[in-house]
Amino acid sequence: MTVSGTSAATEDSRPPGDAPVQPDPCAPGIDRTVLGVAAAVSVLFVLWGILATDSLASVTSAALDWVASAFGWVFVLASTAFVVLSIWLAxxxxxxxxxxxxxxxPEFSTVSWVAMMFSAGMGIGLMFWGAAEPLSHLGTPPRGLTEPNSQQAARVAMEYxxxxxxxxxxxxxAVVGLSLAYFTFRKGRRGLISxxxxxxxxxxxxxxxxxxxDIFAIFATLFGSAVSLGLGALQINSGLTNLWDVPESTPLAIxxxxxxxxxxxxxxxxxVKRGIQFLSNTNVVLAVALLFFLLVVGPTVFILNTLTASTGGYLYDLIPMSFRTGAFGGEKWMAGWTIFYWAWWISWTPFVGAFIARISRGRTIRQFVLGVVVIPSLVSFVWFSVFGGTAISLQLGGTDLSAAVAESPEAALFAVLREFPFFTVTAILVMVLVALFFVSGADAASVVMGTLSSRGNIEPKGWLVAMWGVLTGLVAAVLLLAGGLSALQSLTILAALPFLFVMVGMVVGLLRELRREPLSATMAPEIRALMIAAERPAPANSDAS
Structure with a gap:
């Protein structure tokens, strides 16, 4: 058996008729077809929203109802399959x-690697929903499982x-990022979803x-990023209102x-190395400072109890929760929460997956899954235990926060922070974090859309990146005009549906190619080293007579 020190794809390891390619990942050139079609349809959508806002709102709402009822089970089943696949691969x-x-x-240190993927993956969402979601589930328990504002409702709220x-x-x-990193850095393909x-x-x-x-991937990225930009604008608007009584309005959000x-x-x-890495590291420092502050001045014991009990409850109920579709009640709740979330994450996968792939070169699949799935999940546990646990403690202790959350979820975190010292400082910190989290995520999205429309060039032209950034802002503004948060949620699910099937194809392609890996590539490093040493020719015996 020959052990190779490199694993670049060869003609024998490719499907019949698939000639080996070795593209330059930084090769210049715009894919006019991908760029033209994706940009034209995006501009038409913006014009539709500006010229016929009511029509856009009614169409997206009706389409959302149809997708949630007809394909909700697909989102549920596929997302659970991706979890199983990730664990198995690791x-x-x-x-x-x-x-x-x-x-x-690896190109980046582990700390910077985790910080960048976390900022790009869901930083702004955690700021928006960290207190709002547990409070929402506390007041309206998922699928009517228990009495509102009860101890049991608090447990269910944290678990969900x-x-x-x-x-x-x-x-x-992980499944998208892993597939892209594998085909780009190990097989020498271009940095494209295709x-x-x-x-x-x-x-x-x-x-x-x-x-x-690739066009589908651009659409999913564009609309997923626009949703986050809309959420960030709403939360910053709410912060200005809480601090300086600036009226909340759509023009201000725009x-x-x-x-x-x-x-x-x-x-x-x-x-990436300058802008995104610097912003991501800054985000982590500020977020940890906010977490530590609330952990110290907030209900510390309750937070720690919540973290322990909710983690255990989540792991215990993980399998039944993973397969619930709303078939036996709670279909509307499922569409508004679980299916929306799965669609939101799927709509983000083209750019988050591509960005994670871009910064993960040189790591093993096991390291990749551990860093992309396990570590951020642990951070999410801590985040929701601190912010959500504090909000639930206040609500159960007699501070009524549910009305504020029901009216405007973006105000939930500010309502919680108002109950503690230094509200002006913490509120400003939240707005800065929201802005930085979005900037670090959206700039990654713009670069990825530029890459997808320029034949996989990981350093796309500046004007192309700027164009996709401007279009993302325009789409977010149009969605706010068309119905605010509900319009953002509707379009997310619609954009994610076609890309879900693209993801399934990516998984099949990845598994098929992994089966062709030489045995040496899947061996433990020490065994591989022993085999290489055994294959070396023995040194000549100079003492032989």
Missing amino acids: LSRYGRVKLGRDDEK SFFHWALHPWAIY SAFFPLIGKRAEQGPGKAI GIIAVLTVAFVVSAITG
Whole structure:
């Protein structure tokens, strides 16, 4: 058996008729078909929202109802399958396969790696829903499982918050990011979603079918990013209202969107190593400071009890929660929460997956799954225990927060912080965090959309990145005009549905190609080293007579 020090794909390891390619990942050139179609449809959507806002709102609402009722089970089943797949890949012999050459080292430190993926993956969502979701479930328990505002409702509220923000979303990100990193850095393909389809459709992955896949990925990225930008604008608007009585209004939210859009376009153009890495590390420092403050001045014992009990309850109920579809009640709740979340994460996977792949070169599949699924899930447990646990403690202790949350979820975190010292400082810190989390996530999205529309170039042209950034801001503004938070949720699910089937194809392609890995690539490093030493020719015996 020959042990190779590199694992670049060869012609023998490819499907019949699939000639080996070795593209330059930084090769210049715009894919005019992908860019033209994706940009044209995006502009038409913006014009539709500006010229016929009511029509857009009614169409998206009706389409949402149809998708949630007809395909809700698909979202539930697929997201759970992604969790199982991620765990299996990490534990299997394929966990030792490097995302790159066998001797390649990671490009970023583990701390920066985790910080960047977390900021891009869900930072702004955690700021928006950290207190709002547990409070919402406390006042309106999921699927009517228990009495509102009771101890039992508090337990269910925390378990479902964990469910929506831990293993499932990060496993959804992981399967796309892993597939892209594998085909880009180990197999020498371009950094495109369509590259994962070479084992299935061969050269057609570079032709019409592959271009259609990349166009779907751009749409999902554009609308998923727009949703986050809309949520961020709403929360910053609420912070201004709480601090300085600035009236909440759609025009002000659109103005905030404009400012944030300019900020993340500038950050994106500076590149990953400078702009995104710096912002991500800054986000982590500020977020930890806010967590520590609330842990110290808040109900510390209750928070620690909540973390312990809710983690155990979540793990105990994980399997039944993972397969609930609303078939026996609670279908409306499922559509508004669980299915919305699964669709939101799926709509983010093209850019979060591509971004995670971009920063994960040189790590093994096992390291990748541990870093992308397990570590962020643990952070989510802590985050919701601190913010959600504090909010629930206040509500059960007699401070009425439910009315504020029901009227405007974006105000929940400010309502909680108002009950503790230094509200002005913490409120400003929240708004800064929301802005930075969005900038660090949206600039990654703009770069990825630029990559998808320029044949996989991981350093797309600045004007292309800026164009996609501006379109993201315009889509977010249009959605706020068309119905605020409900419109944001509706379009997320609609954009995610076609890409869900793309994800299934990516998984099939990844598994098919992994089966062709040489045995040496899946061995433990020490065994591989022994085999290499055994294959070396014995040194000549100079003392032989």
